Amino acid sequence: MLSFAVGRGLGLLVVLFVVSLVTFSLTYFVPGDVALVIAGPGSSAKSISAIRAKLHLDRPFHVRYAQWLGSLFSGDLGESAITKEPVGQMVGFRFLNTLELTGAGLGLAVILGMPMGVLAAIKRNSLLDYGTMVLSVFGISMPIFWIGLMLIYFFAVRLRVLPVTGQGGLRHLVLPAVTIGVNSVAIIARMTRSSMLEVLGSDYIRTAKAKGCSERQVIWLHALRNAMIPIITTIGMQLGYLMGGAVLTETVFAWSGIGRLFADSVFRRDFPVLQILVLLLAAVFALANFLVDLSYSLFDPRVRYD
Amino acid sequence: MQKRKWKRFARNRGAVVGLGILVLFLLFAALAPVIAPQNPNKTHLRASLAPPSRDALLGRDQLGRDVLSRIIYGARTSFLIGASATAAAALVGVLLGLVAGYHSGVRGGIIMRIVDIMLAFPEFLVALVVVGILGPGFYNVLISIAIVFVPRFVRITRASALSVRENDYIQAAVAIGAGNGRMMFAHVLPNCLAPAIVQGTLLIGDAILISAGLGFLGLGAQPPLAEWGAMLSDGRGYIATAPHIATFPGLAIMFMVIGFNLVGDSLRDTLDVRLT
Numbered sequence: 001m002l003s004f005a006v007g008r009g010l011g012l013l014v015v016l017f018v019v020s021l022v023t024f025s026l027t028y029f030v031p032g033d034v035a036l037v038i039a040g041p042g043s044s045a046k047s048i049s050a051i052r053a054k055l056h057l058d059r060p061f062h063v064r065y066a067q068w069l070g071s072l073f074s075g076d077l078g079e080s081a082i083t084k085e086p087v088g089q090m091v092g093f094r095f096l097n098t099l100e101l102t103g104a105g106l107g108l109a110v111i112l113g114m115p116m117g118v119l120a121a122i123k124r125n126s127l128l129d130y131g132t133m134v135l136s137v138f139g140i141s142m143p144i145f146w147i148g149l150m151l152i153y154f155f156a157v158r159l160r161v162l163p164v165t166g167q168g169g170l171r172h173l174v175l176p177a178v179t180i181g182v183n184s185v186a187i188i189a190r191m192t193r194s195s196m197l198e199v200l201g202s203d204y205i206r207t208a209k210a211k212g213c214s215e216r217q218v219i220w221l222h223a224l225r226n227a228m229i230p231i232i233t234t235i236g237m238q239l240g241y242l243m244g245g246a247v248l249t250e251t252v253f254a255w256s257g258i259g260r261l262f263a264d265s266v267f268r269r270d271f272p273v274l275q276i277l278v279l280l281l282a283a284v285f286a287l288a289n290f291l292v293d294l295s296y297s298l299f300d301p302r303v304r305y306d
Numbered sequence: 307m308q309k310r311k312w313k314r315f316a317r318n319r320g321a322v323v324g325l326g327i328l329v330l331f332l333l334f335a336a337l338a339p340v341i342a343p344q345n346p347n348k349t350h351l352r353a354s355l356a357p358p359s360r361d362a363l364l365g366r367d368q369l370g371r372d373v374l375s376r377i378i379y380g381a382r383t384s385f386l387i388g389a390s391a392t393a394a395a396a397l398v399g400v401l402l403g404l405v406a407g408y409h410s411g412v413r414g415g416i417i418m419r420i421v422d423i424m425l426a427f428p429e430f431l432v433a434l435v436v437v438g439i440l441g442p443g444f445y446n447v448l449i450s451i452a453i454v455f456v457p458r459f460v461r462i463t464r465a466s467a468l469s470v471r472e473n474d475y476i477q478a479a480v481a482i483g484a485g486n487g488r489m490m491f492a493h494v495l496p497n498c499l500a501p502a503i504v505q506g507t508l509l510i511g512d513a514i515l516i517s518a519g520l521g522f523l524g525l526g527a528q529p530p531l532a533e534w535g536a537m538l539s540d541g542r543g544y545i546a547t548a549p550h551i552a553t554f555p556g557l558a559i560m561f562m563v564i565g566f567n568l569v570g571d572s573l574r575d576t577l578d579v580r581l582t
Contacts, residue, residue: 018423026439137320137571141563143515145522146538146556149545153553157546244430248519252542262431263523266438274435285426
């Protein structure tokens with residue numbers, strides 16, 4: 001177990017290193033001269049080359065990469081190419097806001113999606129099963145920014161029960177969380193259903209029923225626990241998916257998070273900010289995958305890591 | 307597809323509904339100039355934001371353009387981007403996957419490490435960065451989605467190539483002296499295609515969602531080209547006064563994606579493919 005964790009941890013570092021190299025090269029080879037952008041139109045060649053020297057844009061690739069990496073480790077995340085704000089300051093609170101949003105969305109998806117999938121599986125081919133599956137096809141096919149706009153229209157404009165945009169408190173969280181979570185509810189419900197169906201047909205379930213376990217015990221203890229591994233994998237994958245969804249959800253609801261910062265940085269070609277965001281997201285996904293891998297042994301003691 | 311499989315496919319209600327939806331949208335896209343009741347780009351500033359009526363069945367947008375006509379023309383944009391991006395990714399991805407599966411040594415290892423890293427990132431964010439670098443527009447959206455989908459095809463084709471390689475008929479082909487090229491393209495490739503076809507069908511739906519998302523952010527096909535995501539973005543500002551502008555393009559996206567998902571799901575069941 002420990003050697004597995006250490007091995008995977010080292011693997012994580014390698015992935016992060018490669019990602020840092022790729023993100024750095026992106027900004028190195030990207031068309032368009034940063035110095036020109038900063039200097040603004042109509043500035044003299046001299047001031048442009050001064051900016052170039054100040055930002056070390058005249059140095060070779062490996063030197064600039066090493067400098068960049070070195071300053072990251074010393075805690076200096078650089079400053080925005082546009083607003084000159086320190087990147088650490090820009091990202092910090094927004095990251096927490098995005099965690100709040102995606103966490104709520106994922107929580108909703110698990111709380112709704114898993115029971116839906118289990119019920120559909122045990123009542124296979126019933127109206128409930130068909131209903132759940134039809135709903136889930138709609139769920140995975142709806143563009144999430146459209147879900148957001150429709151929710152705003154019904155609950156904020158027509159019924160006036162929830163605020164349109166902004167942050168603060170549970171009332172502001174409801175619509176964005178539902179918006180970002182709907183796709184994942186559907187995906188988790190589908191995965192839970194198919195994984196449960198596979199397990200419910202197995203011999204040990206018949207044995208459990210034969211030895212007199214109650215229906216409820218068989219389903220929620222024996223079957224669900226054994227069906228968990230693909231479900232956990234799916235839930236882990238949703239985390240990355242939700243980060244993508246955060247860009248659109250935060251745009252619709254004017255939610256101040258890293259998703260919107262990501263899109264804004266792309267628009268403004270603010271590469272110092274974009275680099276840090278990509279690295280941060282890579283670290284989050286790598287960590288999530290790692291935790292998912294570790295959790296397998298929790299649900300299936302047969303999984304060993306040596 | 308054999309007759310038996312076709313029958314199984316056609317008996318599936320989801321498949322028939324999905325295929326029906328896709329045929330309908332395909333007709334929209336192909337015959338847009340004939341079907342569309344009005345010129346999609348003609349502005350009518352006096353009728354700006356007009357709700358659905360006899361004059362414009364789904365209402366008019368902020369410039370007074372006919373929403374229905376723009377949705378019909380927008381089907382072209384979505385179909386073209388979704389299908390061609392997926393096809394391009396399939397072409398590159400299946401070839402790389404075949405190589406990675408057939409030569410599972412160093413070459414395969416390098417391909418798979420790159421694929422793993424690419425798959426570690428959410429597709430929408432990668433597409434967003436690529437479009438951010440290339441700049442907005444129809445072709446750049448197409449390229450970015452194609453890039454994002456390549457690893458999916460690599461992984462699934464490699465998996466099937468690895469298992470196909472173990473079959474007796476491959477041994478037989480080796481025995482009669484088939485070369486590497488002949489082995490890969492004449493013997494392994496045809497037996498790896500089913501999963502790639504299923505994956506491709508499902509991915510077209512994803513491609514449409516991604517391109518609509520990029521369009522919504524203002525990075526998609528640029529005006530005056532009708533694009534569903536951009537139409538929704540226009541409607542966002544008028545959600546309180548003219549909700550029809552955002553409602554109908556969203557429904558169009560949803561139904562087109564449902565079509566691809568239903569057909570893809572039924573193909574998966576019919577061809578008995580497992581997607582990982």
